[in-house]
Amino acid sequence: MGRENNVLHRRSDYLKIIAMVTMAMDHIAFYFLPYSSTSYIIMRMIGRIAFPIFAYFIAMGYKDTSDLNRYILRMGIFALAAQIPFYFFVHKVFYLxxxxxFTLALIMLKLFDKKNYLWFALIFLADFLKMDYGAYGLIIILIFHVFSEEKIKIYVYLLILTFVYSSLNVMQYGAFSIRLYTQVLCVMALPLIYRDFPALRINKxxxxxFYPVHIGIIVLIGNLIR
Structure with missing residues (x-):
């Protein structure tokens, strides 16, 4: 058991860095680059790796935490702190x-395990409250929670979910969106998630x-150069 925990920590610490770097690339492209530029498309394609990795962390963190309520509270506090720079990043008042x-996802998993069907309502709530990644994000986290190490099922369900999500996105905007082609690349995160990396430890x-700080830095630089 101790060896398995050690492998998980090594995997997580490397994955955290990969997730943070690819997320930063995605956000830099979103904030600074022209929507139709090649650099924008490439960086946002690479950025698709980030969310599934973070979703995996949430699912595994839920299983491993010794105090779920404290975990939820901590995530919620950081969410509130991040909302200020995030507003200046997206310039949308009602967008979380x-x-x-992630905070809502932890509550959802708690309800799911207790067989309280309110968990299903939270999926719709994520979209209603206009949370980033919304229902799509919550379902990805639920997939990691339910199927855990069943890699094939995770691949299949993630592909199906992403295809449905992308198709709905196309229907909503009435035209093919770049998301239809890029979001499916989120499956590239899975080989990284299930790979064992050399030892590396960083503060949790x-x-x-990193999330609020890097967004704040991007916004600050943007204001300085524009």
Whole structure:
């Protein structure tokens, strides 16, 4: 058991860095680059790796935590702190950052395991409250929770979910969106998630702080150069 926990920590620490770097690339492209540019498309394609990795962390963190309520509270506090720079990043008042999505996901998993069917309502709530990744994000986290190490099922369900999500996106906007082609690349995260990396340890709060801090830096640089 101790060896398995050690492997999980090694995997997680490398994955945290990969997730943070690819997320930063995605956000830099979103904020600075022209929508139709090649650089924008490539960086956002690479950025598709980030969310499934973070979703995996949430599902595994839920299983491993010794105090779920404290975990939920901590995620919620960071979500509130991140909302200020996030507003200046997206310029939308009624649009909540992804840490709210993660907070709601933890509550959803708790209800799911207790067989309280209110968990299903939370999936719709994520879209109603306009959380980043919304229902799509919550379902990805649920897939990791339910199927855990069943890699083939995770691949299949993630592909199906992403195809449905992308198709709905196309229907909503009445035209083919770049998301139809890029979001499916989120499956590239799965070989990384299930790979064992060499040992590397970082403070657990770095990934919490990185989200609001890097968004704040992007916004600050944007204001300085524009």
């Amino acid at each position: 950052n992804v840490m709210f999505t 709060y770095i990934s919490y702080l």
